[in-house]
Amino acid sequence: MSVSFSEEREQLRAVVREFLADVSGEDAVRASMTTATGWDPAVWRALADDLGILGLGIPEELGGVGYGFAEIGVVAEETGAALLCAPYLATVTAAQALLAAGDDAAASDLLPGLAAGTVATLAVAEADGRWEAGSVQATAERAAGGWRVSGTKTFVLDGATAELVLVAARTGAGIGLFAVDGAADGLTRTRLATLDQTRRQARLDLAGVPARLIGTEGEGWPAIERAIRLAIVALAAEQVGGAGRVLDMAVDYAKTRVQFGRPIGSFQAVKHKLADVLVEVESARSASYAATAAAQRPDDPEFALVTSLAKAFCSDAYVHAAAENIQVHGGIGFTWEHPAHLYLKRAKSSRVLFGDPVHHRELLASQL
Template sequence: MPTESHRTDLDDLRDAVRGFLQVHSPSAAVRTVMETPLGHDPSVWRALAGELGIVGIAVPEEFGGAGAGMRELAVVFEEAGAALLCAPLLATAGLAVPALLASGDRAAMADLLPGIVAGSTIATVILNDALTPWDPHTVTLAARRSGDGYRVAGSVATVLDGHSADVLLVAARTDAGISLFAVAGDAPGLDRSPLAGLDRTRRTARLRFDDVPARLIGADGAAAPWLAHSYDLALVALAAEQVGAAQRCLDMAVDYAKNRIQFGRPIGSFQAIKHRCADMLVAVEGARSAALHAAAVADRPEGKDLAVAASVAKLAASDAFWQAALDNMRTHGGIGFTWEHDAHLYVRRAKTTQLMFGSPDTHALRLAALIDDPRKDTA
């Protein structure tokens, strides 16, 4: 359990991140940035790294990071989710950093992590054809030896921040098995096509690899176990983001219920609105407990039970965020359904994150399999 001083550190971190995002990612900025071709503000991204150091918060100090853990990173993702931050934070800090650290490839870490920590390198991970649960059987890209390096071929339908990433960490199948490769964003033979998605605050792209040069990360054919581990860490980060966004939806609904006058009284005094807000609170607090527990499990040296904790967190946070986003819109009534109000932005984010890396039903089935046999490495 966190000590009292650790809780104070986490509170200080939360205050710093929240204050930064209030200045750099208010609603007006989100609406402006989400319409740009890049989908994020490079100056804000560099400030997140340079001023706050949160891009590399879970990176060891020897590679320029803060040497913190998932509990600290979860705080960052909560605040980013609340603000609907338009930035490649999940792709870089939630996916790429854990994959690199899990690989054990110190040469690759020394080469790539300092740039990520400094904010000069945006990275993402391609686990399979789309943003679906990790499963070695769904890896569609293939890699072959070519001289001293490798070449990657195939296509991927959906890649998180694939249009802007400077480095792509690509899971591909070789003769030895599942391996991970680093591909430069400007590598010859790589075609990147931005996609128009439901959530306009987060970007994805379709990628095609036409015999693209790649660098092997870790041992050839040995990537499947640590990619499974990094996938679970990404689930925890995403769940924390969902909890932060769900809390913001609850806050918006409660604030409106207190101030919207109808029939001479605040609508929050009506029983139906009271029950709706109470149900939102119960769902959000339950999801927060699950996400905090998963983050604590992730920080244990042995990492035992991480798969179970991560799926519980993702399931609970997905349901809570979706409920909170819809109920926030309903509480606001007609104005909540308009483009001018921010409620619909949270609904869009709630639906896409609900499906990303596995729907609640998918994770319920995964939990059933894991509980039946904890030794199973199921997606």
């Protein structure tokens, strides 16, 4: 499998970019991030019905389009550049967890809905904020007619609005994956106050919530871990898209902002600053593409390694690019009215999502 950009993938990129230019401009982003849900239902419906991108990674027989993760990466890069307010990353992650679980009945029941626009999310992290098996303390017990899940999950992407929540919980046999209805009795959802207002997170308190076991009892962690790794790949692509956009913003401003009778982009200090950012962004792009290519290959032995590499490098590159964009813009870059701060907040938030660069460099060291 290849991640090279075929004509078909470039057409997909062009379509998504054109669509997002219409629905995810600065005014639309500012409007969406202040709503109760944090995103525009009409835009989400268009993503599902008009573009069909919610089903890119879902097989055709399960209601999807049947493409691979390279196409998801293309979409994620464009949504990152446009700072799209939508539960795209959360839903893609949940879909991949269902696919990885190997439960044909659950996949047939749930995945067509996700491809059609059902908002879903994966709830793993708890009080310590770590996305690791050892941190899962939520429990699941057999009950009449199914299972009951209890515990607390935090930093759940779009957890306050998700219609389907996939929960990692322990049984006597180990960690399992459980599907919970977003409106189920016993589920309390609390929106978290986060730095990044363009991506919502929530705390979920589960008190004996009815749930459906996905896959085999006690054998859910491999599917959960696979889904987290794929989410990291999508997030890295999103970070590259955002980093590229803020670099373009800085370059355009440096060309037009005149000081001492000449564009500030002609000053050597500004040239060096932007050149350094360019090198970082292009290196991050390469790391992201390597991770996407590995995601395309089943059982790639280097998949975990390249995803950690991409997460560490793309996170740092995005934060650096967003911070330097503000510096190039000077005083105006620090104001609420300018979009530069929105990208910096997304970069800072994304940096710690699914583990920060320090964590992933530790994982890299242990793997090497």
